Amino acid sequence: MSKIQDIQIDTQSLPLKVPFTTSRHVVDAARCVRVAIKLDNGMIGYGAGTPNEVVTGDTMSSLSAVLRELAPTLIGADLADWNVLLGRVQNLITYNGPAKAALEIALYDLRAQLYGVNLPQLLGSQLASVTTDMTISIHPLPQMVAEAKQFAAAGFKAVKIKVGGGTLEDDVARVEAIADALGPGHRLRLDANQGWTVAEAATALRALAARNLPIDFVEQPLPARDVAGMQALTGLHILPIMADEAVFSYADALNILERRAADYINIKLMKTGGLSEASKINAACAARGVACMVGCMIEPNTSLRAAVAFAAANANVQFVDLDAAYMVKVPQPGLTIDGAKLTFA
Numbered sequence: 001m002s003k004i005q006d007i008q009i010d011t012q013s014l015p016l017k018v019p020f021t022t023s024r025h026v027v028d029a030a031r032c033v034r035v036a037i038k039l040d041n042g043m044i045g046y047g048a049g050t051p052n053e054v055v056t057g058d059t060m061s062s063l064s065a066v067l068r069e070l071a072p073t074l075i076g077a078d079l080a081d082w083n084v085l086l087g088r089v090q091n092l093i094t095y096n097g098p099a100k101a102a103l104e105i106a107l108y109d110l111r112a113q114l115y116g117v118n119l120p121q122l123l124g125s126q127l128a129s130v131t132t133d134m135t136i137s138i139h140p141l142p143q144m145v146a147e148a149k150q151f152a153a154a155g156f157k158a159v160k161i162k163v164g165g166g167t168l169e170d171d172v173a174r175v176e177a178i179a180d181a182l183g184p185g186h187r188l189r190l191d192a193n194q195g196w197t198v199a200e201a202a203t204a205l206r207a208l209a210a211r212n213l214p215i216d217f218v219e220q221p222l223p224a225r226d227v228a229g230m231q232a233l234t235g236l237h238i239l240p241i242m243a244d245e246a247v248f249s250y251a252d253a254l255n256i257l258e259r260r261a262a263d264y265i266n267i268k269l270m271k272t273g274g275l276s277e278a279s280k281i282n283a284a285c286a287a288r289g290v291a292c293m294v295g296c297m298i299e300p301n302t303s304l305r306a307a308v309a310f311a312a313a314n315a316n317v318q319f320v321d322l323d324a325a326y327m328v329k330v331p332q333p334g335l336t337i338d339g340a341k342l343t344f345a
Helices: 060-074 082-091 097-115 141-153 168-182 198-210 227-235 250-258 275-287 301-313
Strands: 004-021 026-039 044-049 129-131 134-136 158-162 187-191 215-219 241-243 264-267 292-294 317-320 335-338 341-344
Touching: 004 060, 026 060, 026 097, 026 301, 044 097, 044 301, 060 082, 060 097, 082 097, 082 275, 097 275, 097 301, 129 301, 129 317, 134 141, 141 158, 141 168, 158 168, 168 187, 168 198, 198 215, 198 227, 227 241, 227 250, 250 264, 250 275, 264 275, 264 317, 275 292, 275 301, 292 301, 301 317, 301 335, 301 341
Parallel strands: 134 158, 158 187, 187 215, 215 241, 241 264, 264 292, 292 317
Antiparallel strands: 004 026, 026 044, 129 341, 335 341
16 A cells, blocks of 8 residues: 555754855755655655745745645555656746755655665665765855865865855955865865956956866856857866756756756755755766766754755766755754765665
8 A cells, every 4th residue: 555645744953053145046945845645555655845045046935835735636546657757747837946856755754665776776776875076055265265175174076156145256266275275185166156247257267267266167157048148158168167046846957958058957856845856857867978966955853864865866967966965053864964974774
């Protein structure tokens, strides 16, 4: 027996050690709406969705309202009709990725239980660990440099630096100072969060490339809708470009891939609406030789562990940015942390 009998919904807010600042907003807690889906055999699956007003367009109140209205429509559905069930979740409402992600994560949790495996195994891998980078948010430069040194001492070999929050000169100086502080053997990943124009981005990229810094990529330098600009910037081949806010769906990914508007694509479960669409995006990228990163919002471990499982199970995932697990004041269950290594638990 595997029919959905009940769905419970509540909220969670986990204060962060320090506020997380980007060019778009400041976050002080990992907030989510949690779902617990119960089957008629007594099994319970857990999922969570985290809103992000400036990326997904959701708030805690809107996410909660959507889930409370739509989740009851799944009562009586059978997990045995897996593809039909996933289709129902994805078609319950347009957009609202975090709501769909919360439901899908709980459903995948249940399916793993039914098969007697963990989620990484369900997704096709015995591997259950990934190595993540750590993000340095926008603060005064001395604080950013101090954070970089702290992360390096904790075992992180890659840091992601938020840029786009000030002048181009400040951005370049910030990256150079952090690179000098880290020293050899550390990689840099830059994230402008849509903060530049094409001209600004090209200027910044040339200035950074001229310094021969160990930069893996520059993430979403332009506004999400400026795919033509992303295409032009990628075509300059100055530094690798990663699409993030420009890719929510499989269709978005195909548009980026067909136009060669990025060298890499960042997959986030809160954008894609869960694991099913994330799998389609990754497969499309893999077929075209485009590697992916698995990233996150400021999320709790309930959803982060699903992202860890997905990243661990897919060889095309070359980069991992699931550092929200380190940001909360009180450690949470669901993931084992060992330096920069996260293990599904």
